[in-house]
Amino acid sequence: xxxxxYDEFGNYIGPELDSDDDEDDVEAEDRDLDERDDDDEDxxxxxxxxxxxxxxxxxEDKKYYPTAEEVxxxxxxxxxxEEDTQPLTEPIIKPVKHRRFALMEQELPAxxxxxxxxxxxxxxxxxxxxxxxxxxxxxxxxCFVDCLIEQTHPEIRKRxxxxxxxxxxxxxxxxxxxxxxxxxxxxxxxxxxGKSYLFNIMDTPVLSVNLGFGGRxxxxxxxxxxxxxxxxxxxxxxxxxxxxxxxxxxxxxxxRLIVELxxxxxxxxxxxxxxxxxxxGLLSTYSTDENLVVxxxxxxxxxxxxxxxxxFTLGSFAKIYSDTHGDINYNEFAKRLWGDxxxxxxxxxxxxxxPSSNSQRSFVEFILEPLYKILSQxxxxxxxxxxxxxxxxxxxxxxxxxxLNIRPLLRLVCNRFFGxxxxxxDMCVQHVPSPQEGARIKIEHTYTGGLDSDLGEAMAECxxxxxxxxxxxxxxxxxxxVQFHAFGRVLxxxxxxxxxxxxxxxxxxxxxxxxxxVCTVGRLWISVARYQIEVNRVPAGNWVLIEGCDQPIVKxxxxxxxxxxxxxxxxxxxxxxxxxxxxxxVEPVNPSELPKMLDGLRKVNKSYPSLTTKSxxxxxxxxxxxNNLYICCVCSQVADPVVTFCETVVETSSLKCFAETPxxxxxxxxxxxxxxxxxxxxxxxxxxxxxxxxxxLGEFFQTKYDxxxxxARSIWAFxxxxxxxxxxxxxxxxxxxxxxxxxxxxxxxxxxFQWGTREGPLCDEPIRNVKFKILDAVIxxxxxxxxxxxxxPTARRVVYSAFLMATPRLMEPYYFVEVQAPADCVSxxxxxxxxxxxxxxxxAPIPGSPLYTIxxxxxxxxxxxxxxDLRTHTQGQAFALSVFHHWQIVPGDPLDKxxxxxxxxxxPAPHLAREFMIKTRRRKGLSEDVSISKFFDDPMLxxxxxxDVVLNYPM
Numbered sequence: 001x002x003x004x005x006y007d008e009f010g011n012y013i014g015p016e017l018d019s020d021d022d023e024d025d026v027e028a029e030d031r032d033l034d035e036r037d038d039d040d041e042d043x044x045x046x047x048x049x050x051x052x053x054x055x056x057x058x059x060e061d062k063k064y065y066p067t068a069e070e071v072x073x074x075x076x077x078x079x080x081x082e083e084d085t086q087p088l089t090e091p092i093i094k095p096v097k098h099r100r101f102a103l104m105e106q107e108l109p110a111x112x113x114x115x116x117x118x119x120x121x122x123x124x125x126x127x128x129x130x131x132x133x134x135x136x137x138x139x140x141x142x143c144f145v146d147c148l149i150e151q152t153h154p155e156i157r158k159r160x161x162x163x164x165x166x167x168x169x170x171x172x173x174x175x176x177x178x179x180x181x182x183x184x185x186x187x188x189x190x191x192x193x194g195k196s197y198l199f200n201i202m203d204t205p206v207l208s209v210n211l212g213f214g215g216r217x218x219x220x221x222x223x224x225x226x227x228x229x230x231x232x233x234x235x236x237x238x239x240x241x242x243x244x245x246x247x248x249x250x251x252x253x254x255x256r257l258i259v260e261l262x263x264x265x266x267x268x269x270x271x272x273x274x275x276x277x278x279x280x281g282l283l284s285t286y287s288t289d290e291n292l293v294v295x296x297x298x299x300x301x302x303x304x305x306x307x308x309x310x311x312f313t314l315g316s317f318a319k320i321y322s323d324t325h326g327d328i329n330y331n332e333f334a335k336r337l338w339g340d341x342x343x344x345x346x347x348x349x350x351x352x353x354x355p356s357s358n359s360q361r362s363f364v365e366f367i368l369e370p371l372y373k374i375l376s377q378x379x380x381x382x383x384x385x386x387x388x389x390x391x392x393x394x395x396x397x398x399x400x401x402x403x404l405n406i407r408p409l410l411r412l413v414c415n416r417f418f419g420x421x422x423x424x425x426d427m428c429v430q431h432v433p434s435p436q437e438g439a440r441i442k443i444e445h446t447y448t449g450g451l452d453s454d455l456g457e458a459m460a461e462c463x464x465x466x467x468x469x470x471x472x473x474x475x476x477x478x479x480x481x482v483q484f485h486a487f488g489r490v491l492x493x494x495x496x497x498x499x500x501x502x503x504x505x506x507x508x509x510x511x512x513x514x515x516x517x518v519c520t521v522g523r524l525w526i527s528v529a530r531y532q533i534e535v536n537r538v539p540a541g542n543w544v545l546i547e548g549c550d551q552p553i554v555k556x557x558x559x560x561x562x563x564x565x566x567x568x569x570x571x572x573x574x575x576x577x578x579x580x581x582x583x584x585x586v587e588p589v590n591p592s593e594l595p596k597m598l599d600g601l602r603k604v605n606k607s608y609p610s611l612t613t614k615s616x617x618x619x620x621x622x623x624x625x626x627n628n629l630y631i632c633c634v635c636s637q638v639a640d641p642v643v644t645f646c647e648t649v650v651e652t653s654s655l656k657c658f659a660e661t662p663x664x665x666x667x668x669x670x671x672x673x674x675x676x677x678x679x680x681x682x683x684x685x686x687x688x689x690x691x692x693x694x695x696x697l698g699e700f701f702q703t704k705y706d707x708x709x710x711x712a713r714s715i716w717a718f719x720x721x722x723x724x725x726x727x728x729x730x731x732x733x734x735x736x737x738x739x740x741x742x743x744x745x746x747x748x749x750x751x752x753f754q755w756g757t758r759e760g761p762l763c764d765e766p767i768r769n770v771k772f773k774i775l776d777a778v779i780x781x782x783x784x785x786x787x788x789x790x791x792x793p794t795a796r797r798v799v800y801s802a803f804l805m806a807t808p809r810l811m812e813p814y815y816f817v818e819v820q821a822p823a824d825c826v827s828x829x830x831x832x833x834x835x836x837x838x839x840x841x842x843x844a845p846i847p848g849s850p851l852y853t854i855x856x857x858x859x860x861x862x863x864x865x866x867x868x869d870l871r872t873h874t875q876g877q878a879f880a881l882s883v884f885h886h887w888q889i890v891p892g893d894p895l896d897k898x899x900x901x902x903x904x905x906x907x908p909a910p911h912l913a914r915e916f917m918i919k920t921r922r923r924k925g926l927s928e929d930v931s932i933s934k935f936f937d938d939p940m941l942x943x944x945x946x947x948d949v950v951l952n953y954p955m
Contacts, residue, residue: 125541143306179205316423435541449569468493522547647760680725752795
């Protein structure tokens, strides 16, 4: 048939035309077509069903449309589809998408969400939550992140009983089963209504002493193996309150109540309530905000078992009932699932009074008992009644899954029953402000500048179009160990790959811009622990890994625009809730390799925020860390560890000490005395700040420490640095001293005071808890004669002389130790502590447990090997963790020359101060004893001789 010569689109598909007659026929048809087109010129444009821009050719009343390649060129793709093959949700012509991601070197793992969707959420700060997971050792933080990783990465699964530990990237972390470095993870998580949020989660190890990684939430874990608030949990709660962060609690390892301890459900409820009450007691102790309370009823407490993929709040568990029965308002139901509330099955109402003596609290009846039944069925009746129970719960397992071992089967059943961790997401969404909502509080607390500028307002509003401000808080080494990626949070503006930026270090100020440099941003990444997503830009409110800015950064930095943002100031350095009091001396075996060693130590210094390095002696560098566990994780031990000491006084200077400048034109007189109890800690914790105005500063010292008004308003400095535990006071009278001349050398005297308190005269250790009073000053009239070169070393000498005249003493750091051991091991714990100068402050049984808790103080210098010794004496049954607590005076006089230190012999307590001082001076390459000839001028020595002052110091 003639119609078969044309396809459905009107294209001629018949045989080729060979004869001239056929060609003439085609030409005739073309002439007829031209005439027909002329006749149709006057018709409206839409009279024919023609496609605009395409010429219509007719063959025997058929319409012929040229192909897209013929019209638009050979590179246009033509797709032929049957009717209704394309879904209605997909547009016929898809819009052009500009990808947010750069090209990846390796393929990304499959996720339940699209990576483009993750990138789109980054532009909505109201949908972002920044979360820090923290808690005591072995409380299940990393396993909790593993559960989230499994939910979002379907190809990643645990192998039977082997923990995934996805955020433990280092080999040492995997080998020891303990997190060493904090690891950021970014993922998309849905809430109970299916709405997606972008979660930036920081998994922190117990070693982390500062946890404010740009987040606004402390998600504090509490492990149920102890049933009480542990040492680090208390420390973290205190730190969270100080950092003004939102706090929620996860009571983890609830499975141990059932599977291991086999407690009745009612007793388990009492344990859980006791933990919540303890946390609230700590919050009321450390915070004055009466609204800062945690409770399951408020939704800021969740219960979990990371090992078995269980996580629920009252709301999420109530929603399981609602999804099953369909006629329950789960929000109202959740309000009746905690506390002394009972369900009356006859009236089907909740009451505060038990309807019968056998009635259970609603939490026990509706949450704990079902949980107990599920776990007991899997553990005890796998082959008999478990399939029937699973059918009732709507859980379907294959035959192969039913043959799994108990623990993986229990994890699988709990995962199917509880589903995703939507309760965790709901809790974070409800109780944690988004980066946009919480920006103002964060900026007020961490930014050293004011908020009354355009830059401050942009940060407070988390404006992605404002000037760039990014706070970096940690450095992550590349795999080759050559470079670092700076990890931080963008607080305003948008950081882009290849963008020039200005990096402001911790010592930068508007007056001193030396600690700043201009760099070019390399690539940008979003971290998901073991892999990274490369992006082209990161807007305000998000976490980011930055390449190319690592050289000028030591610990933390502020990244801003190189031009047009000159008023930008820095974010304050990290605050630590403990002190680095342990020293490890490192020196190269081959002195020629000193540069290599120093380069390696610089990298270690960048990697660990709380670690500091300091040069002592020839070719020796000292690492300062905060406990033995930190030493093992940071480096292989290459020398015996020692501790840092402090120098202090216990009396007022026995006479007024003075020193003259080398040109004999200036003279400064000073005395030293101990500070009031608690004042040094207030200065270190920034309860009082030297930057306050004189009136506010004076009121603080008057009201809290009973200073007189003149002295309170005459404080010149704290030292060393602005938060050092020493005070310099101008105690001169205007009638005796020219205040104008004294004010002209104030900065020089303060610098001498800072220098002296940083390196004390006994053994070059920092001075602590001392008040230095300037009693008199003779200052030259000519500015040339009172320069810094004259006054600064003189002020330092008079600080030392006043210090030595005030009965100097050494101070050593003390650890607070918490030991958990069975009752029959308590005596052994006492024995080990007594051998190490430790003393117990409390020992008490842990309710509902066969364990005892022993709390004690132990000198840091005697803590080396303490845990090994403890495990030896208790056959491995005792578990201890220590943290720096306070400074305490070492027994004895360090300047008593009558004490003879015999090598390899233990010294009695009164000789310890002398021993510590001499050995520290030897280690630093100093002379064995303190020589006062360096600190006392000849006129001062004559004055001492006149007053018959007896000195034990060698001349």
